[in-house]
Amino acid sequence: xxxxxxxxxxxxxxxxAVVGGGRSQGVAYVVLGALAGVAVLVLLYxxxxxxxxxxRSQLATIAAETQRAQESVAALTPYTSFIALREARMKAxxxxxxxxxxxxxxxxxxxxxxxxxxSITSLDGTVGAAGSTSGSSxxxxxxxxxxxxxxxxxxxxxxxxxxxxxxxEVALTLQRLRLIDGVGDVSLKSSxxxxxSGSSxxxxxxxAPKSPSFSVQITFDPLPAASEPASTTGTQLTxxxxxxx
Amino acid sequence: xxxxxxxxxxxxxxxxxxxxxxxLLVSPERKTVNxxxxxxxxxxxxxxxxQGEASNAxxxxxxxxxxxxxxxxxxxxxxxxxxxxSLIYQLAQASNEKNVEFSSITAGASGAAAASPSSPATPTxxxxxxxxxxxxxxxSGGFSDLYHLFLQxxxxxxxxxxxxxxxxxxxxxxxxxxLEPITETTTTGASGAQKLTGTITATAYVLPxxxxxxxxxxxxSPTPSAAAASAASTPATTSASTPAPAATVEPLR
Numbered sequence: 001x002x003x004x005x006x007x008x009x010x011x012x013x014x015x016x017a018v019v020g021g022g023r024s025q026g027v028a029y030v031v032l033g034a035l036a037g038v039a040v041l042v043l044l045y046x047x048x049x050x051x052x053x054x055x056r057s058q059l060a061t062i063a064a065e066t067q068r069a070q071e072s073v074a075a076l077t078p079y080t081s082f083i084a085l086r087e088a089r090m091k092a093x094x095x096x097x098x099x100x101x102x103x104x105x106x107x108x109x110x111x112x113x114x115x116x117x118x119s120i121t122s123l124d125g126t127v128g129a130a131g132s133t134s135g136s137s138x139x140x141x142x143x144x145x146x147x148x149x150x151x152x153x154x155x156x157x158x159x160x161x162x163x164x165x166x167x168x169e170v171a172l173t174l175q176r177l178r179l180i181d182g183v184g185d186v187s188l189k190s191s192x193x194x195x196x197s198g199s200s201x202x203x204x205x206x207x208a209p210k211s212p213s214f215s216v217q218i219t220f221d222p223l224p225a226a227s228e229p230a231s232t233t234g235t236q237l238t239x240x241x242x243x244x245x
Numbered sequence: 246x247x248x249x250x251x252x253x254x255x256x257x258x259x260x261x262x263x264x265x266x267x268x269l270l271v272s273p274e275r276k277t278v279n280x281x282x283x284x285x286x287x288x289x290x291x292x293x294x295x296q297g298e299a300s301n302a303x304x305x306x307x308x309x310x311x312x313x314x315x316x317x318x319x320x321x322x323x324x325x326x327x328x329x330x331s332l333i334y335q336l337a338q339a340s341n342e343k344n345v346e347f348s349s350i351t352a353g354a355s356g357a358a359a360a361s362p363s364s365p366a367t368p369t370x371x372x373x374x375x376x377x378x379x380x381x382x383x384x385s386g387g388f389s390d391l392y393h394l395f396l397q398x399x400x401x402x403x404x405x406x407x408x409x410x411x412x413x414x415x416x417x418x419x420x421x422x423x424l425e426p427i428t429e430t431t432t433t434g435a436s437g438a439q440k441l442t443g444t445i446t447a448t449a450y451v452l453p454x455x456x457x458x459x460x461x462x463x464x465x466s467p468t469p470s471a472a473a474a475s476a477a478s479t480p481a482t483t484s485a486s487t488p489a490p491a492a493t494v495e496p497l498r
Contacts, residue, residue, distance in 0.1 A: 026248070027255045034259030041266045048274035055281035062288040069295040076302035078467035083305040085460055086312040089319050090494060092374050093410055096450065097402055100418050104395035111388065123424040126446075149377055149418040149448035206426075 099148040099223055101127050101156045106220070109180040110158075118173045121206045121213070122161035127154045127223070156220040159189070163207035163214075167191065170214045182220050189215040309467060316459050318492035322402040322416035323375055323450045325458040332449055335414045336382060339397040345386035348442075352380050375450035379420075384443045385427060391443050395419065398447075409495035421446035 103125065114120070127150045160177075164170045170191045177186045191214040193207075207213040305312075324331070333350060340347040384394060401414030423444040452458065462468070 026252045030252065030255040030259055034262060037263040038266060041263060041271050045271045045274055048271060048278050051278045052274060052281055055278060055285055058285050059281060059288055062292050066292045066295050069299040072299045073295065073302050076306050079305040079309050080302050082462055082467040083308060083312050086316050089316060090410065093319055093322055093416060096416055096418065097404055103419050103422055104392055104399060107392045121426060125422040127420050149420055
């Protein structure tokens, strides 16, 4: 038996068209997808373009503000310079104030610790050069490299001449002098009576017969750094309390 | 060409179009945005810096009056010229107040109490800071009186607890002190107050010649001018050579 196609020839052609339309539908999807992609890309481009425009205007605004601020700074430069001058001058004065040795406090301490039976016939105090421990009154100090005449590290020394009632009183005096606030060292230079027992100083002649005259050198701690806070005038000395041994 | 070929071709063409769109338009624009963003960040930082400077400058303008007063007050401690009369006046006033006799004053460091190797009679400029003006003066009085005198001289310029400066006179640094009993009154073992001679080597300070007191500024403007310069020096001279009340110079805040 021979198979016979019962579908009319027209219908068969249309059916082929339907099949053919199915194949072209794939291309149509591709085209649609491409269009969607283009749309997304256009959107991205638009957003980027918008951001770029926004940044440009922002940049222009900032540049204008910067310009205005710079002009303002330039106009007020004399004021800032003057404030800087004021700060520098105040610091320079403060540095000198802080680097001073408090003689008044040292004398107050001297009067406080000196034994009752001891009298002073001469007192010679100097602020020596930094690092110097010499107590000679004629000791030289280098010229100040800072603004102060007594630069940081200068060593104050006091050479005392006096009379005591006995040699043991001299020993007591040495002990008591170590109690002075800020003292680094106390050393005896000489001690003797005027009746040929060793001392020939002028102070010996001022002492009573049989009373020994003595000469003592008091060396204070070096002056502290100027930057250290100084709330009172006695800072240099109170910073090293406990000199007594 | 089969249907499959056409489909593949369409896909490739679509991808090519999308790629070209990305490469030619979108990507450059995004790079531009990134670059501009970086520029904005830099410019913003610069603006913040300049605005800070401007703010400080405005603050300086607001503080100018106080700063000018401070500088003039500091001129009492360290004047622009030697101002020897005011120095003598200050020493005499201090000695009168403390019952001490002011015997003599000598320009330049001299005598046994001198702590400086050179004893110039004229001011010497320190390498940095102020010009030093050494001098020696002699007082006589009791030990307690001399102690009070030293205290008084130190108090002419002192630190305040807040870190400022209280200025009521010339800034002095005492470098050497020599005390000796006065010969006429020396009696061994004498009780009571005995008179002493105090020889003091001290240094006063002067502003360097290159600096004026206020660098030409006037009370109203920091801009130097010839008129302002003369006006600025006049009140300083007056204030330093006449007794002036103590002034406190506090740090600007």
